[in-house]
Amino acid sequence: MYIRTIDWKDNKVRMIDQTKLPQKLVYINIDRLRDLWWAIKIMQVRGAPALGAAAAFGVYLGVKDYSGNDWLGFQRKLKQVARYAASARPTARNLFWGIERACAVALKNNKQPIFKIKQLILAEAKTIMREDMSSCRKIGFYGAKLLKHNNTVLTICNAGILATIDYGTALGVIYAACAQGKKIKVFSCETRPLLQGSRLSAWELYKQGVDVTMIADNTASSLMAEKKVDLVIAGADRIAANGDSANKIGTLNLAILCKYHKIPFYIAAPKSTFDFKINSGSGIKIEMRNAQEVTKILLKKNTAPPGVKVLNTAFDVTAHQLISAIITDKGIIRPPYIKNIRRILGE
């Protein structure tokens, strides 16, 4: 079954409303930046690579109705749009990268008429989308080498089709291995608080015919102790120059459990998720989200006494020492990371 998370149709961003899954597969069409900002904020669209494309389309939506013909005025508008788009969420590197690419193409073509610059921004957003489709397949190609026939993979959150345009990073590796005829079993951690592992990963793996079993996050260590997990693959929202990787809260737990149980722990992410300006994980801004995501499951029913304090940290940072390898669209990066990240990614 072909699923497309995000697309450009009839001058609108067309995307799956991920807050409605797994109950309903609903598409929404967005033609205003503020609607896109909100869709990112409440996670109708999420996942670092998908956010890269969404943000670039967002820049186009933000400037498309600019009525002036002067570069300086347009540039002011562009900066304002970029700042606003970047304020939707703080952690994923790709969001900023998508905005930067859209702005860079404008700056590079600032002698062109404004209508032409707008077209170039839209074209750049489409390019980002196409590049993601290709780079996810490269991640799959490289990563599949790490998976053997009959392996069982444990994963967290959703680094799949729904986190990218149409293929996935961590789950892309699984899809690629399955396409090679390898039999792969997957455990999907449900990923509290927002349950991307059960609502999204279990949904798409099931639709793709992959043998998936969902578990409460707490079950990971007991499975490992019973030797039922061969490796863990997770996505990333931002990777520092030394390999420290921010990803959904709970990823650090898994990396430590892997170290204890002597199981390989892999991160899968495209080059666009790397932030070469940040030396280590301590420089990564971690999003804190609404307490109600924890106290009311799917914002419906109270699961905790009213008034109780809640800490809803959305991401954690896995130190590079805990990462066996980083699977990228340019190849598999192994320690020592500072050297090998620069060598393989060519930065």
Added chain:
Amino acid sequence: MYIRTIDWKDNKVRMIDQTKLPQKLVYINIDRLRDLWWAIKIMQVRGAPALGAAAAFGVYLGVKDYSGNDWLGFQRKLKQVARYAASARPTARNLFWGIERACAVALKNNKQPIFKIKQLILAEAKTIMREDMSSCRKIGFYGAKLLKHNNTVLTICNAGILATIDYGTALGVIYAACAQGKKIKVFSCETRPLLQGSRLSAWELYKQGVDVTMIADNTASSLMAEKKVDLVIAGADRIAANGDSANKIGTLNLAILCKYHKIPFYIAAPKSTFDFKINSGSGIKIEMRNAQEVTKILLKKNTAPPGVKVLNTAFDVTAHQLISAIITDKGIIRPPYIKNIRRILGE
């Protein structure tokens, strides 16, 4: 605020229906064994020490209407009642221990008239209840020595008032430290799938005026990495002769995270939770529960696609090597466990 989880009133077991918390504090009155069996099964009452008392009352409820006057007939009935009561849940040692105590008192007094034996069984159940109130306070007394002023404790599931008669084991240690004037902060892991950490522990700690913050289970490692947790205390459902401890799924995760982050990890449990017939954790039967506890949060709304496989392991086993000490009603037990468990518990 005084909260009493389980009591004997008007010839009935009166207990809090824990499935209704934190929304409502509702008491139920039970005078038939099959209703008690069901209450244990669906976890209206849960927590190893509370199950010990509930099971002993259950034996009384099961035999109280036996109309014969002969010991042999009564003994057959008693065995049948004991087998049925023991089938409610498999992991907590105290459930079986409560049944064994009720049966032992009958056997010891088998020359007495049947009506007298019934009275003695009821008296034994009340004794178990009183002993639990006392032993939890002893656990609190010993354990409070491990807590310093301004310490932050992380805990999982509910090993508090609601898991015992009226005081708690792991949370009893916190209550005792607070009563000594120490300022203690608590992080309560929500404890998926059934959310005993948010529904029950956060509820009772909040009612008792303890500074509690609830977190998704996934957040534990990130808090430890930020040095925001001084120690972890968990309860236990069954402890083998070597100290291996079965407790709510996710406890093993925390023990491994503690080892990695160099934080003490304590188990708090009464002597009645120890199973001297089992040499190590591999001998402990682990309960597997209904998949819907994971896929429908609080059995209401689907959080995973229909048809997806689910593994709902209810407990895990923490190897004794990961446990800094076991806090019991007889004192604090430190490694080497095989020797010290027998020495301190006198078995």
